[in-house]
Amino acid sequence: MDRLYLPRTDRSPLVELDVDSHRLRIEGESYPEDAAAFFGPILAWLDAYLGQCRPTPPDSPIVMDVRLLYFNSSSAKALMNVFQRLESTARAGVEIDVNWHYHLDDETMMEFGEDFSEDFESVRFNLCASETELA
Template sequence: MTDTLYLPQTERSPLVELDVDNHRLRIEGESYPEDAAAFFGPVLAALDAYLAESEQRPPASPIVMDVRLLYFNSSSAKALMNVFQRLESTAQVGVGIDVNWHYHPDDETMKEFGEDFSEDFEAARFNLVVSETDLA
């Protein structure tokens, strides 16, 4: 079984937690790491291994991804898109996937990013979630 992945939040990179046992992926904070490919590489590798297992033995409950970002740069947006594409591919083979894009009601930019990302989903459920509490 895939191990749980936990990367603590730093000044430039988000908290990332892949909780295999509970079928949850969480990304929170700000994302503008010096090298986004190097930062997200282990995340994508762990996610790939977990999703491959999930496709073989689908979990009883959906896989849930919660995204709570205050800011991200373009290279982080590309990495997020890679995560979302993997989740969508897994959903297309029948595994339940829920993506929750959390944004503050005053943050129109993050809402629009969520709307843009949601357009790429057909099989997975993409939910825009207004979060009144501080996201960081």
């Protein structure tokens, strides 16, 4: 299975999903004109990838880093779909960490992270405050 890489644009985040390292990364701002079209290939890739993951061990834990400065409601729904897929996989015994990065002064993004984290039991959802500006 190939790595998925979508470069950052003015309206969509950088997305990097790497099979070899078991790392998922979403960074930037997310307000694409058509969120379903943007996130559709990401969800399809995740379905294929997560479908082949086995409980940890033998597979390595999956780590997802989310560094968003802004996202709209359509992107929030798509992120929830991503997180629900991760939660289902974690319930099957695969270790999954989601690191929700936000700037220390950005209460809105902190609260979004808290809100997302409350919906999951099997994924370890880590709120990661940083004094460094997110890019």
